[in-house]
Amino acid sequence: QGQLVESGGGLVQAGDSLRLSCAASGLTFSTYAVGWFRQAAGKERELVAAISSAGGDEYYEDSVKGRFTISRDNAKNTVFLQMKSLRPRDTAAYYCAARSRYWSHYDAQYHYWGQGTQVTVSS
Secondary structure, three states: EEEEEEEOOOOOOOOEEEEEEEEEEOOOOHHHEEEEEEEEEOOOOEEEEEEOOOOEEEEEOOOOOOOOOEEEEEOOOEEEEEOOOHHHOOOEEEEEEEEOOOOOHHHHHOOOOOOOOOOOOOE
């Protein structure tokens, strides 16, 4: 059974950087697209970045463009989310999710989910 495990969250100040990692096991990782979602308190979960299975196609939500970078290392079954110039509005629980073949904006279409990692940005 496939499993995703996120790490790298924490409490930082506005303007700081963090790198989140999503380590996969139990699935043919190179055939799965991966999305990073976030859910702030009282809000719906949203897709912030996604990457295709081979890594050639990326998506970024408008508010993170130019600040977040998604990447993957299929040899290590890991996807990363580099976050720079963090803002208090980036505070949320961040989840990685895997979907066969291509990414989607819709969380219901993902097959595997991690447990989430909290990112808190203080002003």
